[in-house]
Amino acid sequence: MTSLQTNNNVIKNTFFNNVKQKFISFFIDVADVMSYLKNMIKNLFSSPFELKEFFKQCYQIGNKSVGLISITGIIIGLVLTIQSRPPLVEFGAVAMLPGMVAISIIREMGPVITALICAGKIGSSMGAELGSMRVTEQIDAMEVSNTNPVNFLIIPRVLATTVMIPILTIYADVIGIVGSWLGVNIKDDVSLTLFINQAFNSVEFIDLIPAFIKSFFFGAVIGLVGCYKGFNAGRGTESVGVAANSAVVTASLLLIIVDLVAVQITDLL
Template identity: 65%
Template sequence: MKKLGSSSKVTKKAIFVKLQIMRLGEKTYKKKQEANRMFAAIGDFTLFFWQTLKEAFSLDFEFNEFLRQCFQIGYKTVPLISVTGMIMGAVLTIQSRPVLADFGAVSLLPGMVAASIIREMGPVITALICAGKIGSGIGAELGSMKVSEQIDAMEVSSTHPIRFLVVTRVLAATLMIPVLVMYADALGILGSWAAINIKGSVSFVLFFHQAFRVIDFMDFFPAVIKTFFFGAAIGLVGCYKGYTAAQGTESVGKAANSAVVIASLLVIIIDLIAVQITDMLL
């Protein structure tokens, strides 16, 4: 009986070990598959970026479509950016005023708000708003065209889809987002002036004199340069996710959702790199 009991324990232990090894093997296989998919996606995106860059310098540039996309991306986003810019400046002023008042430095508030908006808050917040609106719009639009086989029909009819659909949208986003950022910066400073006059009385001329007294060219230049990279990242990610969407209507929503998430993450990463480079150079 003792031998039978000990042999059954050994058998159970061996089965348990085998099950653990099988589970470990399954987990390892799944991780390997995920890693393969990730590297494949990176390779596909790199190839997509190279094709877009090559077609951007093509002689047959779709200028009319480019202007239409500038209108869609730029002008159609102005109302949202207007509200965002005004609220951004007003909130920053309202939150900062009590702290500066404790130190008797309320006169420094316009310069602090202007520097914060121009250097960091204006570009990043505006880019994140654009990633949500523009990135999702491009991803959903191209995704629906992919699902309905319109992109395949363009290839059959000798219309280059990368040149017509992708290049125009990426260039439009690259050029329009810096314009929207500067517009949001101006409205943010204007909103700060309005917020200051809620509990005080500061003239328009005095406020802007105090605001731009601490701002120089090297505050403005790096902030504008990185917005071009924000726009390119948002346009590229939105186009890639929509252009490579799978078949089925469900993939359109997934393309729009993933475009927003990845574009927002890229905006934060690009901003971190830009801040480090600016800190080393200045």
């Protein structure tokens, strides 16, 4: 009995120590990313801006994400509509369905789901790409040739994600509302014009602006974390996969934290 209790205590202590180490590692990563942001801003105002590379990254981000976001947006709209309709029918409030779904998508579902998808798609891509450049010593070659890798590799990518995530969020909102209209027409027969009018009659200015603003922060987090993890990858080939995986995990956690803070600030307005 004593031996069993000892084993249980060892397992429990090991578990809590592992959790503690994970938390410590996460907050160290956050501090390093903030320091990295400071360095990036310094380079942004002290070096020439790579406009061509910025537009290239914008195109790649949009091209990589638009298909997956389209499918996800339609599914979100359909699921929200199908799941919300029965309780509203029971209370005779079906007319409130378009407005309720529109507010849910615009305020929360659209920005957060889009950011999480892009964290997995774009953040991992940036981490793997820059990590492979670090492993193959391309970044070292840029530094030796007196080319600033932060100015050429990091700043265009971070700014591109900061600009493109809000655009993709708006697109996801539109697709989600269209998906909701399709969901309504499974049981009823409602024209798209009437559905949009009912949806936006319930949407106010305070619903649009905070969601749009926080999507800029989502984009900055995805770009910063993805570039940081890839740029600081180790020398072995396995470090590329580690950088990509770590970029997704850290960015996703930070997105949830940023969203929590944004919701609290919006609630105070």
